Amino acid sequence: MKKLGLLMLAVLMIGLSSCGGDNANKAKDAANNAVEATKDAAKDAAEATKDAAKEAVDATKEAAKDATDAAKDAVASVDGKSLFLNNGCVACHQIDKKTVGPAVKAIAAAYAGKKDDLVKFLKGEGKAVVDPANFAVMQPNLATTKKMSDAERAALADYILNNK
Numbered sequence: 001m002k003k004l005g006l007l008m009l010a011v012l013m014i015g016l017s018s019c020g021g022d023n024a025n026k027a028k029d030a031a032n033n034a035v036e037a038t039k040d041a042a043k044d045a046a047e048a049t050k051d052a053a054k055e056a057v058d059a060t061k062e063a064a065k066d067a068t069d070a071a072k073d074a075v076a077s078v079d080g081k082s083l084f085l086n087n088g089c090v091a092c093h094q095i096d097k098k099t100v101g102p103a104v105k106a107i108a109a110a111y112a113g114k115k116d117d118l119v120k121f122l123k124g125e126g127k128a129v130v131d132p133a134n135f136a137v138m139q140p141n142l143a144t145t146k147k148m149s150d151a152e153r154a155a156l157a158d159y160i161l162n163n164k
């Protein structure tokens with residue numbers, strides 16, 4: 001719209017120039033200057049828009065990277081093996097031989113295809129199926145697994161079930 005106005009002004013001034021001498025030339029110059037100024041302003045605006053868009057893209061990329069890193073950290077912190085090792089489970093559960101408690105492989109076999117049941121047991125809502133006679137020895141440890149998050153119990157169950 002602005003540009004159109006300026007163009008009309010220029011045309012008007014060029015029209016005027018046909019009736020006058022010097023004044024007409026001055027008017028023509030002024031019109032030309034106005035057109036140049038408009039062009040420059042448009043170029044600056046385009047430039048600024050480009051810069052802003054680039055900054056926005058960079059910021060988005062940065063945010064996406066941060067989110068990915070955070071997600072990676074979260075996954076690392078619910079690593080089932082670490083949970084099993086760091087919560088004293090290994091004291092009674094060896095991978096493939098029975099000690100105080102059943103072998104992890106024996107638990108995996110009993111819960112094969114029943115991850116939900118295993119998670120339930122760890123939540124303190126299930127019933128012992130591997131060695132019910134010795135459940136009293138296991139029971140105090142459910143205090144630990146009950147306190148865990150759902151994600152942690154799921155990771156623990158995945159770890160146990162992957163020991164076939």
Ligand code: HEC
Pocket residue numbers: 084087088089090091092093100101102107118121127128129130131132133134135136137138141144145156160
């Ligand atoms: C003091 C020894 C001891 C510790 C420590 C221990 N357990 Fe046990 N666990 C047992 C015994 C004994 C059994 C067999 C009784 C039973 O089946 O519930 C058992 C059984 C289990 C079972 C099979 C449950 C079922 O349906 O029979 C799972 C799963 C299990 N433990 C997970 C864990 C996890 C996870 C930890 C660590 C947070 C842990 N245990 C720590 C002794 C222990």
